[in-house]
Amino acid sequence: MQHLLLLVGLLGWLAHRPAPAPAKYFTRTGTISFFSATPIEDISARNQQVAAVVDTQTGQVAFTVLMKEFKFPKPLMQDHFNENYVESEKYPKALFSGRLVDFQAGALAAASPQPVQVEGDLTIHGVTQRVRVPGTLQLQNNHLLVNAKFVIAPADYRIEIPLLVRAHIAKTVDVTVALACDPLP
Amino acid sequence: MNLTLPWGPLALGAALLLGAAPAHAQQDLMQQLDHLTGDSLRRELTVATFKGTRVINGQSIETPGAGSLLFLISHRFGTLNSGAYNFFGLDQATIRLGLEYGLTDRLAVGVGRSSLEKTFDGFGKYRLLRQGSGPGALPVSVTLFASAALSSVRFEPQPERTTTSRLTYTYQALLARKFSSALSVQLMPTLVHRNYVDLRRDQNNVWALGLAARQKLTKRLALTGEYYYLLPGATADSFRNSLALGFDIETGGHVFQLHVTNSQGMIEKFFIPQTTGNFLNGDIFFGFNVSRAFQLRGRP
Numbered sequence: 001m002q003h004l005l006l007l008v009g010l011l012g013w014l015a016h017r018p019a020p021a022p023a024k025y026f027t028r029t030g031t032i033s034f035f036s037a038t039p040i041e042d043i044s045a046r047n048q049q050v051a052a053v054v055d056t057q058t059g060q061v062a063f064t065v066l067m068k069e070f071k072f073p074k075p076l077m078q079d080h081f082n083e084n085y086v087e088s089e090k091y092p093k094a095l096f097s098g099r100l101v102d103f104q105a106g107a108l109a110a111a112s113p114q115p116v117q118v119e120g121d122l123t124i125h126g127v128t129q130r131v132r133v134p135g136t137l138q139l140q141n142n143h144l145l146v147n148a149k150f151v152i153a154p155a156d157y158r159i160e161i162p163l164l165v166r167a168h169i170a171k172t173v174d175v176t177v178a179l180a181c182d183p184l185p
Numbered sequence: 186m187n188l189t190l191p192w193g194p195l196a197l198g199a200a201l202l203l204g205a206a207p208a209h210a211q212q213d214l215m216q217q218l219d220h221l222t223g224d225s226l227r228r229e230l231t232v233a234t235f236k237g238t239r240v241i242n243g244q245s246i247e248t249p250g251a252g253s254l255l256f257l258i259s260h261r262f263g264t265l266n267s268g269a270y271n272f273f274g275l276d277q278a279t280i281r282l283g284l285e286y287g288l289t290d291r292l293a294v295g296v297g298r299s300s301l302e303k304t305f306d307g308f309g310k311y312r313l314l315r316q317g318s319g320p321g322a323l324p325v326s327v328t329l330f331a332s333a334a335l336s337s338v339r340f341e342p343q344p345e346r347t348t349t350s351r352l353t354y355t356y357q358a359l360l361a362r363k364f365s366s367a368l369s370v371q372l373m374p375t376l377v378h379r380n381y382v383d384l385r386r387d388q389n390n391v392w393a394l395g396l397a398a399r400q401k402l403t404k405r406l407a408l409t410g411e412y413y414y415l416l417p418g419a420t421a422d423s424f425r426n427s428l429a430l431g432f433d434i435e436t437g438g439h440v441f442q443l444h445v446t447n448s449q450g451m452i453e454k455f456f457i458p459q460t461t462g463n464f465l466n467g468d469i470f471f472g473f474n475v476s477r478a479f480q481l482r483g484r485p
Contacts, residue, residue, distance in 0.1 A: 068232070
């Protein structure tokens with residue numbers, strides 16, 4: 001009986017102990033979409049298999065994006081994207097590895113989205129560029145919501161666009177990132 | 186005395202002393218991400234084994250994809266050796282107009298009309314197996330193809346032929362492997378069944394084995410070749426094997442295919458059992474295929 005009481009007491013203590021805030025948040029079903037607008041044609045694609053880890057203690061961020069998971073409304077466009085533009089067989093993934101700028105670990109306590117800047121190396125088509133991107137972070141129901149919008153130029157990543165379709169593809173492409181990350185045990 | 190050292194804090198202290206470079210932590214995070222996603226264990230389907238749904242004359246394993254409608258114009262001029270009087274073949278032309286539609290990403294149907302023997306054709310094509318990469322993925326893609334062709338030409342003199350006697354069926358298993366992003370090879374065991382043949386010695390069933398390859402020269406330009414070997418029999422004795430060599434040129438929504446071949450017809454019933462041209466003697470038909478894709482509905 002005494003043992004049982006002890007056990008219940010112990011369990012009670014364990015249950016009431018404040019849970020340590022998880023340090024890392026992770027998703028493999030994040031969304032990245034891009035949009036190219038020209039007077040002739042609008043092109044959009046969406047990838048819903050984006051993997052990301054955010055370490056809220058150190059402020060470090062890592063993304064991997066499988067290029068073949070970008071889905072286009074037209075199958076032919078998707079083939080061309082993979083075959084001719086980003087060369088997915090040679091460069092299957094886009095990577096981002098960076099750090100939140102001036103990030104304080106306590107900043108996420110607020111319920112509203114916190115504006116942040118993230119700086120790091122973005123690798124697309126085998127070419128790495130240093131980028132700095134604005135976004136927001138928000139902790140909601142134990143999920144870390146990450147949102148960002150930025151612009152990239154295909155030419156910066158040596159993605160060639162042939163003369164014949166140059167009028168169809170914008171010089172810069174709008175990229176939108178939306179992730180809901182789960183705490184990593 | 187048993188001395189227990191607080192290893193955890195010590196290690197942390199050591200790491201701090203050594204100046205745990207952020208770059209290392211960054212790499213660790215990337216490694217952790219790779220580990221979590223298991224991307225290295227991922228299975229992926231191979232895409233774009235061939236540029237178009239035809240290698241040259243014959244079918245490739247590719248289908249238009251769900252909701253996509255392809256309009257195909259195939260054109261063959263006369264033979265190069267027909268002389269200056271015929272402008273080396275450019276005075277003559279045979280044509281096939283075709284439409285094909287992807288009901289799903291695997292299943293496609295198509296119709297066409299060839300000027301040769303005023304022939305209508307209809308076909309179904311199904312991507313049974315798809316090559317992939319990653320554990321457990323298949324090394325080859327397999328597409329099944331079946332078609333019916335109806336010749337509507339008027340026969341003179343009478344008697345008029347029945348519809349049944351005007352039909353020819355083709356069955357193919359297309360087996361392809363994309364060896365690299367540049368090289369794809371395809372094998373095509375084929376049966377052409379003709380409901381009606383003129384003579385007793387002619388074969389109703391003609392068996393052939395096709396071999397095709399695509400070698401990319403640049404991202405948008407590829408060299409293609411296609412050869413159909415007639416298995417020994419009466420047809421192989423009186424007709425020639427079909428050979429075609431060409432280029433695939435890709436521009437936005439179009440694929441242009443330019444080629445030379447010893448076959449005049451652009452559907453199986455013509456180029457497999459009825460090729461008469463001798464490639465080496467200059468019985469070469471210059472021709473092209475142009476396809477344009479239209480997206481009729483979004484993908485699910």
